[in-house]
Amino acid sequence: MATLVATMPWGVMLILLPLAGGLVCFLLPGMARLLGLLTVFAAALSVAGLGWQLHEVGVYRHLLGGWGAPLGIELHADGLSLLMLAATALVGSAVSVYATAYFEREQAVRFWPLWLFLLAALNALFLSADIFNLYVTLEMMGLAAVALAALAGGGDALGSAMRYLLATLLGSLFYLLGVALLYHGFGSVDIATLAARVTPSPAVWAALGLITAGLALKTALFPLHFWLPPAHAAAPAPVSALLSALVVKASFYILLRLWLEVFADLATGVETLLGVLGALAVLWGSVQALRQSRLKLLIAYSTVAQIGYLFLAFPLGMAAGVAAWNGLAFLVLSHALAKAAMFLAAGNLLRFGGHDRIADLDRVVQRLPLTAAAFAVAGVSIMGLPPSGGFIGKWLLLEAALTQGRWDLAAIMVLGGLLAAGYVFKVLGHAFTQAPVAHEPRVVPASMEWTALLLALAALLLGFFAAPILSLIGIGDAFDTPEIGS
Numbered sequence: 001m002a003t004l005v006a007t008m009p010w011g012v013m014l015i016l017l018p019l020a021g022g023l024v025c026f027l028l029p030g031m032a033r034l035l036g037l038l039t040v041f042a043a044a045l046s047v048a049g050l051g052w053q054l055h056e057v058g059v060y061r062h063l064l065g066g067w068g069a070p071l072g073i074e075l076h077a078d079g080l081s082l083l084m085l086a087a088t089a090l091v092g093s094a095v096s097v098y099a100t101a102y103f104e105r106e107q108a109v110r111f112w113p114l115w116l117f118l119l120a121a122l123n124a125l126f127l128s129a130d131i132f133n134l135y136v137t138l139e140m141m142g143l144a145a146v147a148l149a150a151l152a153g154g155g156d157a158l159g160s161a162m163r164y165l166l167a168t169l170l171g172s173l174f175y176l177l178g179v180a181l182l183y184h185g186f187g188s189v190d191i192a193t194l195a196a197r198v199t200p201s202p203a204v205w206a207a208l209g210l211i212t213a214g215l216a217l218k219t220a221l222f223p224l225h226f227w228l229p230p231a232h233a234a235a236p237a238p239v240s241a242l243l244s245a246l247v248v249k250a251s252f253y254i255l256l257r258l259w260l261e262v263f264a265d266l267a268t269g270v271e272t273l274l275g276v277l278g279a280l281a282v283l284w285g286s287v288q289a290l291r292q293s294r295l296k297l298l299i300a301y302s303t304v305a306q307i308g309y310l311f312l313a314f315p316l317g318m319a320a321g322v323a324a325w326n327g328l329a330f331l332v333l334s335h336a337l338a339k340a341a342m343f344l345a346a347g348n349l350l351r352f353g354g355h356d357r358i359a360d361l362d363r364v365v366q367r368l369p370l371t372a373a374a375f376a377v378a379g380v381s382i383m384g385l386p387p388s389g390g391f392i393g394k395w396l397l398l399e400a401a402l403t404q405g406r407w408d409l410a411a412i413m414v415l416g417g418l419l420a421a422g423y424v425f426k427v428l429g430h431a432f433t434q435a436p437v438a439h440e441p442r443v444v445p446a447s448m449e450w451t452a453l454l455l456a457l458a459a460l461l462l463g464f465f466a467a468p469i470l471s472l473i474g475i476g477d478a479f480d481t482p483e484i485g486s
Helices: 002-007 010-027 029-056 081-101 105-127 130-151 154-186 193-199 202-219 228-236 237-263 268-292 293-322 322-353 370-385 389-404 406-431 446-473
Strands: 061-063 075-077
Touching: 002 154, 010 029, 010 061, 010 075, 010 105, 029 061, 029 081, 029 105, 029 446, 075 081, 081 105, 081 237, 081 322, 105 130, 105 237, 105 293, 130 154, 130 228, 130 237, 154 202, 154 228, 193 237, 202 237, 202 268, 228 237, 228 293, 228 322, 237 293, 237 322, 268 293, 268 406, 293 322, 293 389, 293 406, 322 370, 322 389, 322 446, 370 389, 370 406, 370 446, 389 406, 389 446
Parallel strands: none
Antiparallel strands: 061 075
């Protein structure tokens, strides 16, 4: 049995399972819920198998068709890839359970194939080892995400989805132009080959600028975040959770991977710019979240702010190395769990009251205690309070900032935490009060409440498992930046 697990091509299964499941759900819409759930759980088990394989054997490599780089396509997974796949499996499983009760049959028929195609694109992206395949998976992911964002119908949803589509296509175009420059200059799209061949030149700097700009647009880094709040706020709650927790992280993952393996020795000064934009994102997103009167918009602007923390790691990581990068990795995982929990809690409140106006939440603490607890517990991680995963990530970043004497970045992190507390407690404060205008509540299924709460608890308890998680992240030395380019 152990030999079977160690030799199984888990990476291939992670791509083919959701692709096949999405196709079958499209052909058999009456069984979409059951088939979709089974496919998502099977993919999650495959992630567990891949994790065991990495732990026992080391870095995973699979040559599709037996052809390796530069002629063939190679799948690659290390600790960083495993982290992203695990976040996808956890959030995806929870959202799938939630969606079975959330969507009516008409919407469910459209949701499941699109969600499984998105899952296949995400898994393929995290396993890709060359920059052109990353482009292909980016396009698959973007098209599926836009279709999901428009799932609610209506003018607001369709308008937001169209804006999202234009933004994601523009980001992909910039990325593809950068890929073309690198391929023209060095004759390969394999990341490891490029890492060995790339040398400073105007073409490389142009490729760096194009790729960074395109991926920053897709990640919604300030001031390129204009598409994110309306798209996430207008989408159905399960879709909002997927977009915020996973989709924006995927483009950030590509930027991080290319930065660590290809551009780290060439981009002097760019990390400072990314850090400045990250700091502005923390402040701008937090202030905008405080100003919102609707819950889903508040959570969406909170995503803009939390993305800023990820970019603070670039100037810190280039100087302090592994500690800052580990903090970034922990933030990615904890934010995915906490933000998904928040959007699912918002979906419960929207189902309960028929609206998401913060001032009219109407004593939801007494009437939906599990949902209120889910939002509050997720807020603990977003604020960065112990013992949550958000605390571990922000503490590692703060420690790196203090070690380097970067008091400006340390102040941004502390201020961002205080502002996050402001908008979390703004929601919780209204959750205890009676609304000025009474309304007839609707029943919220127990599975929707428990799913949100369990995700929030996972984000909270993440801090207790810091050592084993950091050990898994270290497989393959993705953050061993001093050796890059050597």
